[in-house]
Amino acid sequence: MHIGLRNVKLSSFLLLFLLACNREEKLPDTVTFSEHIAPILFKECTYCHREGGTSHFELKTYRQAKGYATAMAFVTKEKMMPPWPADPHYTEFIGQRILSEKQIKLFKKWVTDGLQEGDKTKLPPLPQYPFGSMIGTPDVRLPIQPILLPANSSDHFVLVKVPFELPSETYVSTIEFVPGRNNVVHHVNGDLVRYDFNKKRNVFDGELSTNMVLDTTIKLAFDKLGLANDDGTYPALQKSTVNYLPGVTAQQYPEGIGSFHLPRKGAFLLNDIHYGFTKKEVLDSSYINLFFAKNPTTRPLQEFQLGTIGVSPVEPNMIMLPDVEKKVWSKYRVPKDISILTINPHMHLLGKSFKAYALKPDGDTIRLISIPRWDFNWQYFYTFKKMVKIPAGSTIVAEGVYDNTRKNLNNPFNPPQIITDQNGSMKATDEMFQFIISYLPYEPGDENRSLEK
Ligand code: HEC
Incomplete structure (x- = not known):
């Protein structure tokens, strides 16, 4: 009887499912x-x-799209394009780019229907992309020292200092990194260097950039950039204040949330700018836009990270033996109620998959993120549509799988070698396991607060 009931349920589900599919299936007779x-x-x-x-290529016109039609059908079916590694069935985030099953089928059917152009009068207007900022007119624009990239080169990791001196201290709500016109910037992660009052006379001291050659230690690079205080001690870094990934607009939270105090003078430390492949020689002139907050913040954003140099260790360890797949995890018990806004999973080239969730004291699971196919190139900062409350006593669990075999096409070594976590080294050929969380101390109602601007 039990089984019978289940069968009835199952078949009605199946029917509903088929009906739903049928509706989805309705494709135009001819795709143009x-x-x-x-x-x-x-x-x-x-x-x-x-x-x-x-x-490197445009998809704006019929001719351009026609040339890539088969490739487009393939990359959309494989969910490689548009790039969005997080599984939208697990959790959803602001700005996610996901094609529907129907849209994916349209790409394929366009090819089998003979790549027709169709009625040009039905063409929607080409979107206009603003230049200089994707979000508005900044209060201050800080130029970054131009960086020269030789022709036919790729993977430059450059450490850049962007010193500033403003008329007065202020509050900043959004920091936008704008890549130079010839966008070859692959990604940027940067911190704010917070000097203690009167500990640094000249923030413009030292060099403005240094190439992270393989044997350069962070300490050497920092010395070159003149980052230290006048007495030789190191200033505090406010982590992850400048971030950039192609296709992502700068992090903007609703008024009153997430803005922070900006001292009159200081520096941004882009640690680092990763430049991708360039065919021609390019002089990259990127810059940083600062948008001031109207009011001092009432709820400054806070951050912690699990894993490498974080609040909780990587278990069992970060020793990746050659020819082996390995799972690691990191668990952190949250001492007080928090509201999570943004998360950033981080691994390097051996990364295979990533998952994070929180286990509540009552045993329930709060889903955070699942990345079934890790992609080193697309390490987004994922912002939830609404804040996610994690009650005190919950355990946040981050799990990562690493593939140190030859099957991993991104493996930097062939044959595979032992790869470890060099205490937070930035080198892409070392490994890391981090789960970075931006949060606020919980306030009632947070879970209903939209984070969309
Ligand atoms: C966030 C940026 C971004 C978005 C959005 C994006 N792409 Fe891409 N796409 C890239 C990058 C970067 C590459 C790598 C090749 C390159 O640098 O040109 C790429 C590669 C491709 C390729 C592979 C070309 C080849 O044969 O090597 C195709 C096809 C493609 N994209 C189609 C699409 C389609 C179709 C969409 C929208 C449904 C899309 N892309 C959205 C950035 C993007």
Whole structure:
């Protein structure tokens, strides 16, 4: 009887499912560029596939799209494009770029229907992408020392100092990194250098950039950049204040949340800018836009991280033996109620998958993120649509799987070698396991507060 009931349930589910699929399936008789493909490209793809975008080729016109039609059908089916490694069925975030099953089928059907252009009058207008800022007029623009990249080169990791001196101290709500016109910037992660009052006379001391050659230690690089206080001690770093990844607009929280005090003088330490492949020689002139907050913040953002140099260790350890797949984890018990806003999973080239969740004291699970196929190139800062409350006594669990075999096409070594976590080394060929969490101490109602601007 029990089984019978289940079967009834199952078959009605199946019916509903088939009905739902049927509705999804309704594709146009003939897929054309103007009517069906262009709207998807303009909404989900041209942000990166345009001049000044992060990709090497454009997808704005019929001719351009036609040339990539088969490739587009493939990368969309494989969910490689648009890049969004997090599983949207596990958790959803602001700004996620996900194609529907129907949109994916349209790409394929366009190819089998013969790549027709269709009625040009049905073409939607090409989106206009602003230059200089994606979010508005900044209060201050800080230029970054231009960096020269030789032709036919890739993977430059440059440490850059961006010193500033403002008329007065202030509060900043958003920091936007804007890549130079010829966008070759692969990603940026930067901190704010907070000097103690009167401990640093000249923040413009030292060099403005240094290339992270393989044997350079962080200490050497910092000395070169003149980061230390006048008495030789090191100033505090406010982590992850400047972030950039192609296709991602700068982090903006609603008024009153997340803004922070900016001293009259200090520096941003871009630690580092990673430059991707460039065919021609390029002089990159990127810059940083600062947007001031109207009011001093009432709820400054706080941050902690699990794993490498974090609040909880990596278990069992970060020794990756050659030809082995290995799972590691890190667990942290949250002492008080917190509200999570943004999370950032971090691994390097051996990363295979990543998952994080919180176990509540009552045994329930709060899902945070699942990345079934880790992609070193797309390490987003994921902001929840609404804050996620984690009650005191919960345990946050982050799990990562590493693939140190030859099957991993990103493995920096062939044959595979022992790879370890060099105490937080930034080198892409060392490994890391981190789960970075931006949060606020919980206040009632947080879980209903939208984080969308
Ligand atoms: C966030 C930026 C971004 C978005 C959004 C994006 N792409 Fe890409 N795409 C890239 C980058 C970077 C590459 C790597 C190749 C390069 O640098 O040009 C790439 C590669 C591709 C390739 C592989 C080309 C080849 O044969 O090597 C195709 C096809 C493609 N994208 C199609 C699309 C389509 C279709 C969409 C929208 C549905 C899309 N992309 C959205 C950045 C993006």
